[in-house]
Amino acid sequence: MKVTLLGTGSPIPDPNRGGPCTLVQAGQQNIMIDCGRAAIMRLLGAGVLPGMVSTILITHLHSDHITDLNDLVTTRWVMMPVNVPLKVVGPVGTRQVVDAMLHMLTLDQGYRHAHHDDLRANGPLTVDVVEVGPGETFNIGEVSVSTHATDHRPVDPSIGFRIEHDGKVAALAGDTIPCAGLDDLCLNADIYVQTVIRDDMVKQLATLLPNSQRFLDILDYHSTVSQAGQTAARNNVKTLMLTHCVPAVQPGQEDDWIGLAKEHFAGNIVLGPDLTSCEA
């Protein structure tokens, strides 16, 4: 099982970091989790073509986590010789988002159908949406997935995905504060991926902003680096991967970030640029 952080950025634009998106490769499957800014570019960087992704799992419907879903759907459709609908698994609301996205793409689909006979013969652009709640299990090939409630309120529902294959476990948390569902999600996981913020830096940066309260609000519903370390330790995780870092980690700051998690967690801690990966 291999986990690659395709995008380690956040809603705050950064020239070097894509938006939240992670790739899990196990049992011949390429599974994407969320689809933030530049996801397809990074997917190619990991050596995976859009058509090789069978399923994308969505943790929640905040724009930074789904902004490039349209790119994945259309690029896949245009490039593949046969029309195999992408499977999108996400919380309630995913169907509404995908339906609206397909509506947005109506003109584009018309242009391409008018131009390419073979594409028209493949039929309409479709997406296979499955909405799931917490406590569900399903398979992607030989890979098993379970869903767990996370706490990102007022974003509700939000879920995390526990992916298991051949005795290995990857826990993909998305945006959440520590909660019972998060503990279930990552208990004894080989790899636990957590989106994080630095509360100390956010508070400091807020003093420089005219709309500081809006920035400070993000402290309400994300795990800090320290909390990610605590969650990893409490649940006997082997490797903690930090992603979706707010603010973006600058060169030379890595040890400082890792140190905050290390105060609580003695296991392996991974923090790095886009395309940083870890195998279990």
Ligand SMILES: [Zn+2]
């Ligand atoms: Zn979010």
Ligand SMILES: [Zn+2]
């Ligand atoms: Zn986010």
